[in-house]
Amino acid sequence: MSLLLCGCGGRPLSEREIVRGILFTRQNENYSVCLVLANQQEEKGGTGQNKIVAAQGRTPAQALEQAEESLYGDVYYGLLDLVALPSDTDWSLAQEIGTLLYDNAQPAPELSVFLLGSQPVDSWADSADRLYNGMKSIERTYKIHCGLQQLFTQNNVCAIPAYTETGGYDYVILAQDATPLHCSGVTEAQLAAVLCGQTDRLQGSYNSGNAACTARAQVLMEDGVVQLHLRHVELKSLSPQEKPLQTVLAKELQRSFATLYEALKETGTDPFHMIFWQNVQGVSVSPSQAPTFEVVFE
Template identity: 45%
Template sequence: ASLYEDMKAVEREYDLHCGLQQLFTQADGCAASAYRADSGYDFALLAADGASVYVSGLQAQLAAALCGQTGRFFTAFAGGQAVCDTRVNVTAEDTTVQLHLRDTDFQPLGAYNEDWQALLCTELQQAFSALTADDAADFFHLQFWHVNLWGPGSALPVPRLEILFE
């Protein structure tokens, strides 16, 4: 009972839903939130015929947004030097994913004076590259959209992330 209450509290705090419906609807892989007592939540990318991937921190927040399971980032970045709180929306055109960040608030956690937007963009690009590195498991359905545009058998280009602050 306490685990369930902890998970519900995490869902409220991070504006996240658990995504368990994917466990029953995705044949080749699914994505679901995974609870951790020390970090609040991780994200599990579960492949049907391959190794599962567990991510945390900014990667977990990005994976949740790419799967449509959250509309908000609230995460530390830059080695824990700052926190970003922003509303997030995702659109995609073929294999270019557009990440729309709105009402973004950066909170430094020390006496640092950095270009927080540039640091966040760098870490988001790295997280996206890591999440999409294995084309055998298409957790974000980029292959599905590409095949719909260009037909079966068309070569999938390397996915791209475009970050838009609005």
């Protein structure tokens, strides 16, 4: 009985359908879901690519159920490591799919959540394996991780990295009863991810593509001042322009922080946990006053 309750009973893994990823998209009034399955025939001369199974439904739950029922073996979610939500996901849909996965799939803690890119998915057969591997590559390269539990950390907002095929990743902040806030680029998307605690890296181009940076990032708040500490910084010019690279990067980060803060203030949400840290430090800040933001190079 203990083995069954822990999910260790029943068929052996070799006879189960091992789900690695679940990709959702919206098609008109319906939802489409693709299960990315481990190819257990690889050692027997298989292609080495993941297997895929897709289905549609009026709701995400119905689409997932249809996909599960089309499989031969028992569905096993214990090794699930990635979920992709539709590109047009809002806060309520993120909560709906997140709750569905907690209730049905019960995924491992290592699971990462992404949004699909804006490019439409015409065929899962042509796209699923590429999308799954692309998002896993982004997670490894940029050290970005949004776990399933982070959809529920705050009751009116969540933030999710978004897949992009052009390099790096975008970042989307989903606030309840508000239009999703889309961020892109190192000094905006990656800054937002650092402020949300989902990465400690800045890596990519800035200054309109004329410079590149790599740095470890840590956020501290002291006396109401938000400090972005950058360590192991490597800056490189990608054009003949003679500009102080540190100064340009700091100014872009400061502008992005001000833009993000003003946009979030209109939604009444606090994905960066500013209010929490201000209360911890006993700092009284007017709601209309943006915190001071500093970039510290170490």
